[in-house]
Amino acid sequence: MSPSAGGLVVFLLSVQVIQSQDGWRVNYLKTDVCAAKGSEVFISCDITYPYGIYPSDIKDRFWFTKEKDGEPVDLRTDSEYSGRVRYRYNSDSDSCYLTITDVRESDSAEYKFTLMTNKPGEKYTGSPGVTLSVTGLQVQVRKIRILPGWELTCHSSCVLSDRAEYVWYKNEKYIKRGSSLLVSSGSTDRYSCYLTGSSGHGSPAVYGPQRPSVSVSPSAEMLEGDSVTLTCSADANPAANYTWYKEHEDSPRASGQIFTITDFTAEHSGNYYCEAQNEMGRSNSTLRLIPFSGKSHSFFCSLTHYINNPAKEVTHRVTRRPLSET
Template sequence: MCCVTVIQSQDGWRVKYYQTDVCATKGSTVEIICDITHPYGIYYSDIKDRFWFTKEKYGEPVDLRTDSEYSGRVTYAYSSDWKSCYLTITDVRESDSAEYKLRFMTNRPRKKYTGSPGVTLSVTGFQVQVRRLNSTWLELTCHSSCVLSRRAEYVLYQNGRYFKTGSSLPVSSGSTDRYSCYLTGYWNQRSPAVYGPQRPSVSVSPSAEMLEGGSVTLTCSADANPAVSYTWYKEDGTSDPRLLSEEPQLVFSSIQSSDSGNYSCTAENQLGRKTSDFISINVKYGPQRPSVSVSPIAEMLEGGSVTLTCSTDANPAASYTWYKEDRTSDPHLLSKEPQLVFSSIQSSDSGRYSCTAENQLGRKTSDFILIPVKYLPQRPSVSVSPSAEILEGDSVTLTCSTDANPAASYTWYKGDGTSDPHLFSEEPQLVFSSVQSSDSGRYFCTAENQLGREMSDFISIDVKYGPQRPSVSVSPSAEMLEGGSVNLTCSTDANPAANYTWYKEHKDSPRASGQIFTINDFTAEHSGNYYCEAQNEMGRSNSTLRLITSSGASPWPITTAVFALTSAIFLVIIMILAVLMIRKKSPQSSRPAERLENNAQIPPAEPCYATASFSRNQEDLLLYSNVSPARPPRRKEEVEEVLYSRVNFESSGAASERRCEGAVDDSSALYSTVSKAPRE
């Protein structure tokens, strides 16, 4: 220590400072002391005020107690006799380096005095330095930039208690103790303590409910010297925490729901490392757009188990609702559970589904998901168009349809079930552009996909058509004698079934109705032309039969009559073949195209007659046959033109005269001869 005497004025006031230069370490406490000497005849009681200052304002010293830079760090003290003055500055800073002077005033007018020069304070880095020796040990060293006297020495303290004298100390890494240095000879100045970080604390701002989109700041702080570095982590739960930041604060300018989770921070310096407790960040906002998952994700077959799961990210937790789209109205509500379960899914469950997620902050709806249930075809249904009565020549369409997934392929069959059906078509529709009577029958279709095959019920197609040209038969077919019984039978093809009516030429009223006309006790009066008419609502058709009785004719044996008839027919056939050969050799045959063209204008054939005579001195046996050009059946009433061919058998031998060419037999007309027994 040194003392300096300051002569203030001739008045005899003096200020004596115990040190003119003070070296202090940052953070330490400094004490400056001085004594006041008064002139003879004046007492200390004449001093009415005193203070310390380093600055002046408007030419006047500024009391340290009123300087904001020293607020709370400056203390004045005086001895009981007011002789000694004390200035104490705590937690000194480098900015505290200055010249400190004492200012006092007496009770005499304008008598103010300053102890000048004052005390110069130098604040330096007097501290404990830390150096790592290896992964386990550290070295603590007391250090100061102040020039120390030879008598000064360092004393190390541990947790505020004396530990050892010396400037260095080895300590283990991670120690939780506090170490500081004292400098003897310098008013026991002590360095700031060094120590590892304590467990960091975390604060959240704002501390109220966090809504998505708001600003949130997490602050990590720890008590340590030297200063620590900070690191922020977010817990993943499945792996090591994820590093987010190396700043004391973790700032979310617009926090999102994905930021919810557990966070922690670490504080670390040379002496150690500590981690805070986890803090949970719970961000609230409405649900995100829900996602829908399907299990199983493979092909869905009818009867299987299928589960739809709706999920979203929401805080607070969302409630769920399932809907099925109806297309014609609002979606149909199905369930209010996160999962929609089909224990045995059906084809009717196919469709589009969606779910909603809702909490008090909002509501979101998922995209639609399509559920395509695959199933074998249902029993096909068959429809007919037109559905009214089907007439021959109409256009008719049969349509086969079913419900199936995947779509079914169709096959049409015709059959009665008693034998293998006949395959008609492999299209959904079976089309008859001009339906015929032969198309009548029972039809069915099959529908098939990779899951199975189903058959429809039978459907009957009943084509309505008018009667075909009737055929007529006579019973008995042998030679009929007068007085016998004759059955005439008429038959035709028609739908619906035809009604039959028998007429005799030149008679206005019908002779009989029904398919069979019976003439009992046949006589010559019954000779003549008979014809039957077949009729239904679609049309009518007729055929002619001529019954003839030859008077005075001796009865030939049946074999002779048959021989004569056969010979006549054979002769007619030979004549026709001869005519055809002659025509083939004619010059006109070399131009078939021209003949075909002219043939279109040939008028209908006229009745032709051929006569052959065989004389046996008995009455002629007459045989008649209808000849007409071939033509297709007609629906409406048909009137038959009857052409005749007369064949007479004479005893003089075979002679024939040919009167026409190109005659055609019509099997629909039948003529019979009834022989009358000769009379005495």
């Protein structure tokens, strides 16, 4: 799955900077580049040679970010850029170009252009170079006061161009273009955004809590007076917050994923509700502790799950060791 290609995705910021040394000059047209992960980046420069040096005197020219033993490493020989780097040089205008495809966050670095002449040891590097920042996309969730829903906005850690085009997917299917999207409250659908032309690299999906999972510890034998620990967990993005309630009580018993009942007795029986909630919605699960009647007092717990409006309950029964005799 990927958004439809929209051509070259390059965003250049900042101002011209010129480096010169003994008549050499490298003019990087822009010194800061912000690009979305998966896009194609284009960097360019112009070169001025000192008197007596001509393009035919240049035996090698290339871009680099690293040095080894004090010498620059050609990007074309760097395994991290294998198959993703292209150079182009225009001898008529003395212009140099670098293209990096399918950029990664690890590509964030300072890129410099260097030239080596036919004379041993004679070289020139335009420094400082061009700083590339590669960013992943994120979805920001904001409550809309006048509507029963949320506004999702696609954004990045560095400033992309005003020309950036975003597309939205719902459950991995394209739904619309635009930098923002309105969704209804309580939705359990998954929403993600992409930058057109970014080779399928999109934001992590945002969605409301899925059905929580509730566990009990200890899971084996338990005696009256032991501590019982209840744990609730739900898949959600943004991460869910958890609240525990007991039936027929208005105030919550605890907050957080873990709820511990100390000195457990039959009086603690009843329904305990774990509610997972984030900006997108909420979901409930019920832990039911019920004592048996009879000579030996034992209990079992059943997990009953509800999602928003409960339609069907799913029960898991766990029988415990008998409690102390009455």
